[in-house]
Amino acid sequence: MAADATSYKQLKEDFVSNLSGGSISEINYVTAVGTVALILWSVLQSRQSFFKPYKPLSFLVDLFLNVLGPLLAITLYSNTPLLLCGLVLVPAIFVYALPPNPVGAKKKKPKLPPAAQAQNKSSSALSILSTKPFLTTYRGSLMVLTCLAILAVDFRIFPRRFAKVETWGTSLMDLGVGSFVFSAGIVAARPLLKDRAEGRTAPLFQRLLYSMRHSFPLLILGVVRLISVKGLDYAEHVTEYGVHWNFFFTLGFLPPFVAICQSILEVIPSYAFLAVVLGIAHQAILETTSLKAFILTAPRTDLFSMNREGICSFVGYLAIFLAGQDMGMFVLPRNIKPTQNSNNASQRTTLLIRMSAWTGACTVLYFFATNFKFGPGLDVSRRLANFPYVLWVAAFNSAQLLIFCFVETRFFPAFYNSTDSKTEQEAYSAATSTVLRAYNRNGLALFLLANLMTGLVNMTVPTLDVGPVVGMGILVGYATILTAIAVALDAWNLSIKL
Known part of the structure; x- marks a missing residue:
């Protein structure tokens, strides 16, 4: 029995x-299903x-579109993702052709309790930063695909070309790791923007203390995962991060290094420029020294060499985080370039143009x-987190x-045309999938739960x-249970902060 378990x-x-991965075009087709x-x-x-x-039927349709749709794309329709896109797009065209029937808008809105009314009156003005539906959708869909892939990869129905490559190449899961870091960078721009709006700059020591408060839980999770994997004799891919290192350690060490990088911004003009420099x-060090050979071929003789992939790829992930942070610096604010004659529509157009330019620049550099x-x-090498990998993820x-x-x-111009916080919140709710909002709200907690459920299944x-x-x-049962828990936490207004 022990021999069977070992084999x-x-x-x-x-x-x-x-594994050697697949083509970037196929990855784009597969992820297009979610879009x-x-x-x-x-x-x-x-x-x-x-x-x-939002009724039970609404939840089922939401679940099918935003969770089971991506699941089908990475499994049964992995060879024909464009066919699945077409099958989803046809009903979209049909429904769009029907006469509009905004039933919800005609119904009388429920009267808010006195406390909520007072809160709305006191906070009716729009804040400098807004919680934008498209950003919630982006982070929620990323978390959905991440949670699906970490279990699906253990089944033969999940193509091997989507799993993480050994050294060189591109794959869906390699992209997911970098995207997770990029997404974290976007959100990390929020406190910086608040400080900038209030005209204050925290000293380096204070920034380091603040960053360690975010790092400590992640590092603890990294230790817990290390102990559980070793203690349960769980199958692991050593060349992914090393013998002891895991993704939680990478996430945990990012905040203090980002805090240090903020001091460099006094010399370097932007986070994006700093990301490119890093x-x-x-890449230059990899090409001109023996570092690349050390990472790929060196014997594992001490703690550093045992975890060389995780340690040496950290610079690349830091660059990805900074690139995400630069994106957050102009995506999160309500107005990019507030002028006397600007209106909401022109601000949104400016945002789209800025994002298009950013996307085009990264694509050309790649x-x-x-x-x-x-x-x-x-x-491209996710194992090295080299410069092409950074550019691809960005x-x-x-x-x-x-x-x-x-x-x-x-489809939802009411959101960016809102004139007060109450109207904006209603427009945000209408423009955001409940499922994706729930995944975004408790993303890290759900990611942990998904890891536990994946371990239990295996x-x-x-x-x-x-x-x-x-x-x-x-896989369908796993996805449904995880989604139901996410939506229940959101319905109970519970946010689990880690």
Whole structure:
């Protein structure tokens, strides 16, 4: 029995090792399913008020579009993602062609309790920073796809080209890791913008203390994951981060280094420029020294060499975080360039243009970095977190934000045209999927729960031996339970801060 367990563990490790990934175009097609599903959701909501009020049928449709749709894209429709896009887009066109029926808008709004009325009166003015629907949608959809992939990768129905590559290449899960960091960088811009609006700058020591408060829980989670993986003899891919390092350690060490980088901004003009400088410097060191050979081939003789992938790739992830932070600096504020004659529509147009320019710049830089004719012809490596990987992650996430922002602008103009906080909050609620909002609200807690559920499934089910029907049944059940918990926490107004 022990020998069988050992051989099965080896099979599991081999199942996720020595992979070369797939094409970026296919990754774009697969992730496009979530975008098309959002378009259908937006058409149903804006034209028919389908999700207002939110009933059990609303939840089921929301679940199918924003969770099970992406699940189908990475499993049953992995070879034909454009077909799935078409199957979702056809009903969107049909519903859009129907006469609008905004039932929810005609219903009398419930009277707010006196306390809420008083709060609305006292806080009716719009704040400098707003919680934007497209940003919630972006972060929620990223969390959904992340939670789906960490379990689906253990089943044969999940294509090996979507799993993390060994060293060189691109894959869906490699993109997910970097996107998680980029998304965290966007949110990290909020306290900086608040300080800037209040005209204050915290000293370095205070910033480090503040950052450690965010780092400590993540580092604890990293230790817990390390102990549990080793204690349960869980299958692990050592070349992913190293023997002891894991993704929580990478996330945990980012805040203090970002706090230090804020001092560098007195010399360097922007976070984006600093991200590019770090990425180029990291790539130059990889190419001109023995660091690349050390990371890829050195024997694991001490603590540093045992965890060389996680430690040496940290600079690349720091660059991705800073790139996300730069995006947050102009995505989060209500107005990018407030002028006397500007209005809400022109501000939104300016935002779309700025995001388009950002996306285009990252895409062009990626093209030159990876092209043999016009550039150095570098290969993407998530294991090294090299410069092409940084550019790929930044370009993809910028494009995702741009598309989601465009969809929101087209279908829900009431949000950015709001004149007071109460109207804006109502417009935000109408323009945001309850499922995606719930995933965004308690993202890290749900990610932890997803990891626990993934571990439970792997310890109780021989995932490599089950067929497509059983595998899909497990994945659909897992996704439904996780989503139901997320929506319940949101309905109970519970935010679990870690």
